[in-house]
Every structure is written in structure tokens, then in C-alpha cells.
Amino acid sequence: MGLQGYEHEDGSVIFDGEDIAELSITERARKGITLAWQEPARFEGLKVRDYLAIGARDNGGITEEKLKEALTRVDLKPEKYLDREVGEALSGGERKRIELASIITMKPKLAILDEPDSGIDVVSLKEIVALIQTLKENGSSVLVITHREEIAAASDKASLMCEGAILRSGDPLEISEFFKNRCIPCDSRVSPPKVI
């Protein structure tokens, strides 16, 4: 995403046929790529309605109806949240849902969701999956970083990443099985195949 602290060393990042490796966060966002952080930021004084509208600026703005619809999609009551601040008074889970709503209003070509289920209770995993489906139906590709099998299972394709390298790609269920059977909780190693 071009975040500070990550330097481009080698290779290309191709998006829509263009190398975007040297582009800034803003330039990438304007090409349709956005990111939802694992731990969303707090914005003292910034109203939820204004926050959700920011991503829609480049799409000609947003209507009140669409703002409400985005909040409803993440299971938040619009009348309760639209005029609240995206600040400390919101719980981590609420901020997470609002972050995801901001992705909906932006309508990106590619949404990168970093652990979208973190901070959200287990019961709500289905909602996250439904949200990913919504983004897909709205024309967005979704790249999800997750440790949850349920989230991976909702994907079309999964890759297993270890120490910055993709070890394996393919069917999400197959990748999940590989992860469960072969990966062990240590820094970077893959265990030998089980002897049957």
C-alpha cells in the first residue's frame, strides 16, 4: 500500500497492467486500491458521516441514503452512529465496523482487509463474510489477510505466506488443511509431512 516504514527493494507491483511500486498511498488509492487496518485509527472530532464520505469524494460524493446503507451493512444502526465521533468513545469492534463501512462507501477496485475479524466477536464472522461478498458484488476485488479458517473458506483463492514468501497457493480449503497439518507455531518453519 506504500505505507511509511516499508521500502521497495526489488520487483514490481502490477495493478491493472501498471507498475505501482513507486506510487504513494494517495496515488494508489486514486487508482482504486485501499486498505482496512487490523487496528483502525481513532479520529477525535471527526464524525462518522464525514469519515465515510471521504472515500466517496472521488466517486462524485455520497448520499445520506448510501451512508446509512453502508452502516447497516456492517450491522450498525445509522441513527445511532452517523453523528458520533470516530474517537475513543467507540469500542474497537465499533471502529472496526466503521472502517469496513468506509471501504464500502469508497467502492475500490481492490480492497485489502487486514484481519477484518479482529476485534469482532466470533458470532459476527458470518457478517464479515457477507461483507466481503457485498464488496465483491459491488465490483471490488478483495484481498484478505486472515488467520481464521471461516474467512479463508469464503475466498475464491488462498495463499499461505511465511517470512515474506508465498509458500503455496490454491483452493482455500486445501491451503487451510496444509496450514493446520504442516505449519507449527514457530518463527518460520514448516513441519515435515506427517508419517501415517
Added chain:
Amino acid sequence: MARITLNALSRDDEDIAEAYTAAGGDAAVLHNHEASSLVVSGNKVLSANGTEGIVLEKKETEHGVDIKMTILKGYKIPLPVHLCFGLIPKDGIQEILMDFVAEEDSEVELIAHCTFPNAEKVVHKMDAKMVIGKNASLKYTETHFHGPHGGIQVLPKAHIIIEEGGSYFTNFSLISGRVGYLEFDYSVDAEKDSICEMVTKVYGKADDKIKILEKISLNGENARSVIKSRLAITDNAESIFRGITEGHAPRARGHVDCMEVIQGNAKAEAVPIVRVDNPLAKVTHEAAIGCVDKKEVETLMARGLEEDDAIDVIVKGMLA
């Protein structure tokens, strides 16, 4: 002193109305006879309107106005009282002396706009004494506009006494245009079961100088307070914040919270001071000075904003 109790209007002035609007006020409220209002330009009272439950006295002095406002016992004033203090010329002095009393069980909201749109060599002083009576409530919002030149010294000073069960909420805001030199000096004595919340929000630019001095003495049992300061400074602006809270009584609770964002060559200093001499009182503090949070900026950039626009949104949110 002239004593005005009901709808005694003098003439209005287009310039001050325009300046009032520039400061964020709605000039129409100054003509609403159902709401109390007072408009002072330099040392001239341009209009004064009192409504039932409010006694408003004013006297023009060489450089300003002496004002005495009393909210009578038991009156809950339904509409906010609008005050406008300003000076239209590019130079001059304005001195406001304010003696405010909210009598027992009364309730009022004051909305003040102080506007100096052309200030190049202006001094504005306010010296206020405010008494919030037993179980009375005052909400006081003061918004300043000093124009683009920075040629102004603004010296608001107030001593507030909150009697038993009273509450005082104040919000001082100076976020558009230049600051010039600001020395904000408020002190509060809070008695038993009283509540005090003081919020200051200032945006300094160019070579603006900002001094915020706030002190709350929690003298009475169960008195509670918050000092909250939000400052943003950029260019070569400088700010000093001193927020003092003293806990002198059992179950007194106070908190001092200062957050400052600095950019460019700006310099900021924040000193929250807590003093407690009663073992059952508790006063806490926090202060943070620094650049705008990186994750906040990057989040907004990931929604398509340029970095400067993202910082602007964050700073304006903090000062909103």
C-alpha cells in the same frame, strides 16, 4: 449604569454584524427579540436585549464597556444569550469588564463571538468575574476571529466561583484566521458537589504566540473537573500550556488533558500540574505533543486524500 430588563434596543451596525458572521455567528439571532443579546463595538453598545429572568446592565467606558449580567434565581433561560464583542478598525483598544452572576437554581447558556476582522494593532482585554450560584448552571461558549494579519493582543482573564451543586462548562475556540498574541488566564474555585469543564481549542500559524493558563481549585467535597486543551500550531507559532488542578477536599476528582499537534518550526510546551493535599482527593493528568498520528494520516490517504488534506481533516477534527 443603565439598567435594561426587557427589549431595550439601540441601533444595530452592519459592520459588526458582518464581523459577527465572519466569526461564525448568525447575525439573525441578534435581532431575535425572544433571545437576549448584547452587541459591543469598541466602547459602544450597539444593541442590548434582555428577556425575562435576565438583568443586563452596561456602562460605556473610555476603552470599552462594563457589563453586569444576572440570571435571576430559579430562571431557566430557554434560548441561548448571544454576545458579540468586536472592533472594526485596524487599530484600537477594547476593554471588557464583566460581572456575571447566575443566581441559585438558574440555568443559562451564553454564546459569545469576539471579532476583530481587520486587526493590525489591536488590544482586546476582558476581565471577568463569574459566580455560579447554588445548583445553578452556566454553559459558556466563546469563539474568536482575529482576521488574517495577526496584529492583535487578546488577554481574556476570568475568575469563576462555582457554588455548591453548580456547574460550569466553557469552550474557548480560536481556530480560523490568525491568533496574534493570546494570553488566556482563567481560574476557578469549585465548591461542594460542583462540576467544571474547561475546553480550549486554538490553531496558531505564522508567528502567533499562545499562552493558555488554567487553574481549577477543587475546594469542596465531591467537586469534579476536567481541563481539556487542544492546540495545533504550525509555521513559527509558539504555544505554552499550563493546566493546574488542585484537589483540596474528600472525593474531589480532577483531570488535566492537553493534546498539541505541531508542524513546521512550531514550538510547544505543555505543563499539566496537579496538587493534592487531601488523601481522599484524586487528580490525574495527561499531555501529548507531537506530529499528527501517522496511522490516521495514512488511513485518510488510503481513502484518496493527499497528505496535507489528510492532516487538515485530522487537525480540524481535533479542534472541532
